[in-house]
Amino acid sequence: MADEAVRMRHVTRRYGTGTAAVTALDDVTLDFGHGTFTAVMGPSGSGKSTLLQCASGLDRPTSGSVAVGGTELTGLDETRLTLLRRDRIGFVFQAFNLLPSLTAEQNVGLPLRLAGHRPPPARVAEALRQVGLGSRARHRPAELSGGQQQRVALARALITRPQVLFGDEPTGALDSVTSREVLTLLRDMVHQEGRTTVMVTHDPVAAGYADRVVFLVDGRLDGELVGASSPQIAAHMAKLEALPC
Template sequence: MALRRDRIPTEERRGTAPAVELRAVRRRYGRGEGAVDALRGVDLALPGGSFTAVMGPSGSGKSTFLQCAAGLDRPSSGEVLLGGEPITGLSEDRLTKLRRSRVGFVFQSFNLLPSLTVQQNVLLPQRLAGERQDRHRAQRLLAEVGLDRHGRRRPGQLSGGQQQRVAIARALITRPEVVFADEPTGALDTRSAHEVLGLLRRAVDALGATVVMVTHDPVAASHADRVLFLADGLLAGELTRPDPQAVADRMVALTAAADRRPAATATV
């Protein structure tokens, strides 16, 4: 399956503003003595046309990072920018419109609507955004993920791996600036996981998409250009051109350090 290039080439995009940027982002939940700091001042910039994996021990803040970066949650302080445009202060209505048109999502649980056909699920972001539903593009994306003959089926008639491929086609239908993937292989067998990761990798290489993926799996992370590690709500290092063993070794060290940390300072 070879994804067709229909976006700005990766090498051209990397000379522009970062696809995603966080500036001194903090996120606190609760108040007083019971408050929990999930992010404690994160600064980073992710270039367009890149594939970044985000990892960390349980409670490191990686889920909160994804939610803040994607505009699903608001930082307590700091700023998030998408394509150079600040999104932190946008109204809920404008944030919703931005997510529908400029951001794609792939979740562990697929989040397909069982009452809709496969093609209708792929077209759903365009429908919600009030855009013309491009059935030719939807069919082309389904062909590119190997499901061109399944457009009229319901999600319940597909395997888990096939449903996740539908979710990837859905994430790409609006030509988003960034695709956020939250444990996209967590519910899949090894073969299906490999296929899904290959599709995300080719979305970056062939379409110039930007993918940000939270994962706990060193093998999944090794498909990325770079792995960012979070610990206690802070960036704790990175690996470029990662291999599974190097990622696993780093995670072992971070997990051991987290286990030694006093429980009162743990994040979510």
């Protein structure tokens, strides 16, 4: 197994061509170690979501290399890249993206069904138990609170037992109390189960649950904090946002 769960080397991502080209990521070199919880922060337009998309194989860098679990993504064709994302990477987004006509257990088992497998009932039940929803398996999304829906989305991401879990503002649509519950769940999965997690967030309180916070400004890395409190993270963000454009 590679030393890092995700390895990025000199990753640049440009959109457009000529004078209209926009550089969203600019020569980023970054590692995410196994069993770590990393938050990615930065001012609006700093390249946070682009970094997550390139690191997870949802987008291809213009140049540079990305490896997940020692597998280099750059040379994979679309079929092999899709299989790697399906089998080794989990995603949780701000939008829950649950199918309203399916129960919680059916939503959780959906990735396995799409892969052509019958979801083992015990495995689905275990995923729901992990997120504290073992008694809600037969409930549909409309019968669940926002926080419970996000927990179902998290269980769905975990059903394939991914090496890395990526979250893009996973608590952005939740109230503060429910947000803390989901963030505690994410942190516990990292520390108790060794689940590598990378989370993009704009919220210093959310970032305070992570072991490490890396900062982006204009597509470039601009330092990191390890073991920082939410007030320390907020103060650092305030300095970045005060920088001249």
